[in-house]
Amino acid sequence: MQQRSDQASQPGTGGRANQRLRTRTAILRAASELMRDGRDVTMPEVARAALVSEATAYRYFPNLASLLREAMAGQWPTPAEALARVADVTDPVERVAAAAEHLARTVLVNQGAARAMIAATVTRPEDVPARPALRLGLIDHALAPVADTLDAAALEQLKRSLSVVISAEAVFTLTDLLRLDAQEAVAGVVRAATALTREALRPTS
Structure with missing residues (x-):
């Protein structure tokens, strides 16, 4: 019993550590x-x-980008899961369309x-971790059928x-600058991506 009491009174253990974990979890949630x-x-x-002060939030996460990165972790499907509907498709154009x-x-x-x-990483890129590379994983997975056949x-x-x-x-360029609605913006991104892919795969004479 004495040993347990001594451990609970030590800084960084017991209730204090549990409280820090609860606070961090609340901020992420x-x-x-x-x-x-x-x-x-x-x-x-x-x-x-999260029912905490802004100063407390910054003690756990030095900037918004680091908080968002951790909050996003594990929330998105893997590229294979995201492109499950084209899992049996070998046409890279169709797969890229699905990814886009x-x-x-x-x-x-x-x-x-x-x-x-975007705002956090563009204004002070040196102060924040890398942005989640969701797009890169999707692109790699979409182009997997030609990865071994196309010139490196x-x-x-x-x-x-x-x-x-x-x-x-690209999405915000279409919605904010060109004033397209959501469906038009999605279609615009898909058209641009598929056009690039078709051109890159076009046989050279």
Whole structure:
């Protein structure tokens, strides 16, 4: 009994450690709920939803991007799961279309988090961890049928080009700057991605 009491009184153990874990979990849960609701995700809003002060939230997560990255972890389907409907399809154009549609719709459903992550990483990229590479995994999986047949340099260039159009930035360009509705924006991203893929795979004479 004495040993148990001594351990509980030591800093960083027992109740204090459990409280820190509960606080961290509450902050992550609040961020996840804001993302699921499609609301703007800011540190003040997260702190308010988690019933903690903003200063407390920053003690656990040094910036919004690090919080969002951890809150997003494990929430998205794997590329194979996301593209399950084209699992038996070998046509890379059709697979890329599915990847583009999935990414665009995911961005539109999670606009608050997507915009917050873009803002955080664009304004101070040196201070935040890398953004989740959802698009890269989707692109790699979509192009898997031609990974061993397409010239390595051409494949790499295609992936780079696709990463520009299969992106949150492309979606927001279409909705914010060009004033397209959600369905038109999704269709625009899919058209651009499939056009790039067809051109890259076009036989050379």
